Amino acid sequence: MTIEVRSIxxxxxxxxxAMTRALAESHGFLDKYTATAEDLERALFASDPIVGCLLAFCDGEPAGCAFWHRSFTTARGCEVMYLEDLSVLPAYQRRGIxxxxxxRLAVEARDRGFPSIYWLSMGWNEKAQAxxxxxxxxxxxxxxxxRLADAALIRLAGAKS
Structure with missing residues (x-):
């Protein structure tokens, strides 16, 4: 078995x-998933992208991804990396991907001068936490x-202070 990880x-x-949809489905969020392949590529390959993505391949087949974006911490006064999604397709899990x-994400963060990587994990996802x-x-x-989103965001934006 050969694992290769590289930038998209x-x-x-x-x-x-396919990978991010599989993650949304496993987390019960598929009904809120509206992204298209074109949306993702538009963000990734913009003239000055704030997002990045690593793809993992197992024996040449797409197997997983790490999708991240730049963020900022006032506590340290610098940009940091925020890991939005780490996804390994079910058929490739438990193989080290x-x-x-x-x-590889740690290498990317180090090379960009980011002192840390932040992310969230679902409380029930014991495999990820391990x-x-x-x-x-x-x-x-x-x-x-x-999260402030959708109707709640619009409602708050329209509220008079």
Whole structure:
């Protein structure tokens, strides 16, 4: 078995779409998934992209991805990397692909001068948490993730202060 991890290339949006859709489906979010392969490629290959993506291949077949974007921390006064999605297709799980993606992502962060990588994990996803623990990542147990989206965002935007 050969695992290769590299930056996504133009034209590979459909493979990325399949992986991110599989992740949304496994997390119960497929009803909110509206991205297209074209949307993903447009963001990735913009003139000054704020996002990046690594693809993992197992024996030459697309097997997983790590989709990230730039963020900023005022506490350190610099950009950091935010891992939006780490996805390994079900047929390729438990083969070291997730760890290979995280290792290559760490190289990418280091080479870009980012001092850290942040991400969220679903509380029920014990397999993912075991992988993250294996890397030495720590979990900020006291943190909560909030999202303001769709109708709530529009409602708040229209509220008079």
């Amino acid at each position: 290339k133009s034209g590979e949006g459909p493979a990325l779409l 997730g760890l290979a993606l995280l290792q 992988l993250y623990d294996k890397t030495g990542a720590t979990c900020d147990e006291g943190m909560r993730f909030y």
